[in-house]
Amino acid sequence: MTTTARALHAPAAKAPLEPTTIERRALGEQDVAIDIKFCGICHSDIHQVEADWGRGLFPMVPGHEIAGVVSAVGDGVTRFAPGDRVGVGCFVDSCGACEQCEAGEENFCVKGVVATYNGEGYDGERTYGGYSDHVVVTERFVVSIPDALELDVAAPLLCAGITMYNPLKRWGAGPGKAVAIVGMGGLGHVGVQIAAAMGADVTVLSQTLSKEEDGRRFGATDYHATSDKATFKALRNRFDVIVNTVSANLPLDAYLGLLKPGGALVSVGLPVEPDRVHAGSLIGRNRIYAGSNTGGMPATQEMLDFCAEHGVAPAIEVIAGAEVNDAYPRVTGSDVRYRFVIDVGTLAAG
Numbered sequence: 323m324t325t326t327a328r329a330l331h332a333p334a335a336k337a338p339l340e341p342t343t344i345e346r347r348a349l350g351e352q353d354v355a356i357d358i359k360f361c362g363i364c365h366s367d368i369h370q371v372e373a374d375w376g377r378g379l380f381p382m383v384p385g386h387e388i389a390g391v392v393s394a395v396g397d398g399v400t401r402f403a404p405g406d407r408v409g410v411g412c413f414v415d416s417c418g419a420c421e422q423c424e425a426g427e428e429n430f431c432v433k434g435v436v437a438t439y440n441g442e443g444y445d446g447e448r449t450y451g452g453y454s455d456h457v458v459v460t461e462r463f464v465v466s467i468p469d470a471l472e473l474d475v476a477a478p479l480l481c482a483g484i485t486m487y488n489p490l491k492r493w494g495a496g497p498g499k500a501v502a503i504v505g506m507g508g509l510g511h512v513g514v515q516i517a518a519a520m521g522a523d524v525t526v527l528s529q530t531l532s533k534e535e536d537g538r539r540f541g542a543t544d545y546h547a548t549s550d551k552a553t554f555k556a557l558r559n560r561f562d563v564i565v566n567t568v569s570a571n572l573p574l575d576a577y578l579g580l581l582k583p584g585g586a587l588v589s590v591g592l593p594v595e596p597d598r599v600h601a602g603s604l605i606g607r608n609r610i611y612a613g614s615n616t617g618g619m620p621a622t623q624e625m626l627d628f629c630a631e632h633g634v635a636p637a638i639e640v641i642a643g644a645e646v647n648d649a650y651p652r653v654t655g656s657d658v659r660y661r662f663v664i665d666v667g668t669l670a671a672g
Contacts, residue, residue: 325348325456327344327454328454328455329383329453332381332384334380335380336372337371339646349396351396356388356459358455360388360474360640361387361454361664362385362387363649365507368654370440379448385664388410388411390408390473392405402461409476410457410459410463411480414437414438415435415443427617437449452666454669471635475638478512482509484616484625487516488616494563495562500523500560502560504566508636510567517541526542526546527577530547557580559583560582564586566589566590567591568591575603578603583608585609587609587612588614637659640662641664642664643669
């Protein structure tokens with residue numbers, strides 16, 4: 323039997339979000355039904371609602387930073403039971419059989435991973451996200467939230483956390499490594515904490531020094547303003563890894579100049595317009611320019627366990643459903659420290 327959920331949706335591109343109701347599928351044998359308690363607001367939610375990235379399916383229910391409690395499970399579910407604290411991130415299905423899926427990299431599924439919202443399942447049904455009071459998800463795409471993490475704090479980790487954890491781990495952040503995080507926003511402030519917890523020496527590169535106190539509190543040992551041209555001279559050849567969290571076009575050649583030979587500049591922010599890099603910035607010092615796309619399910623669970631063990635916690639501002647439309651321009655204007663989280667219990671009936 324299908325169920326009705328309260329939700330917030332954007333009826334059309336660039337339209338304000340408004341209360342509505344949506345249908346959730348009947349509980350299948352491998353499914354987990356979740357009462358959503360909190361859902362983080364990701365900058366990508368705004369890009370999707372604004373149709374900045376092209377294909378937008380409207381009406382759209384955003385949200386892929388979902389934290390809640392299991393309400394029911396299908397007969398074939400083995401890892402979860404009612405009452406468990408769980409999360410759902412950016413994806414809700416994949417083929418499960420290709421090389422990427424078998425390697426735990428479901429986000430690169432050859433058949434095509436199914437996004438938590440603004441997507442279509444293999445059955446052709448639209449997907450609707452976490453700005454709603456409950457959801458039904460295949461067990462394989464549900465993760466456990468450790469008791470050491472409060473549900474509201476855990477929500478942003480389902481996207482921001484894994485987005486930062488994956489490149490930092492892959493490119494060797496740890497003791498003896500110099501790591502720079504570009505941007506002290508929703509992603510960056512989590513990345514600073516994770517890199518510091520991994521044992522790296524962490525520097526924040528932000529447009530101004532206005533958040534320096536926060537950056538050092540999160541674990542940075544150094545903080546520089548990128549608006550000061552002297553920064554790029556002073557830090558030349560300094561870093562092993564730079565993770566760029568900014569969703570705007572930057573002078574990437576200048577940032578590549580901050581890397582040691584063989585160092586990597588990894589972008590996780592996605593600007594609307596294409597970036598430009600001169601090949602000489604890479605070839606001259608054997609530097610690497612790479613991208614990173616969230617992570618698979620094993621890495622997501624590993625990240626949550628790591629954050630719980632090391633006390634990594636996003637700084638959040640919890641808001642009611644009625645405040646979401648006011649929150650969006652604050653996100654784009656960098657007027658939040660550092661992530662908005664929706665108290666889903668406040669959603670109005672549509």
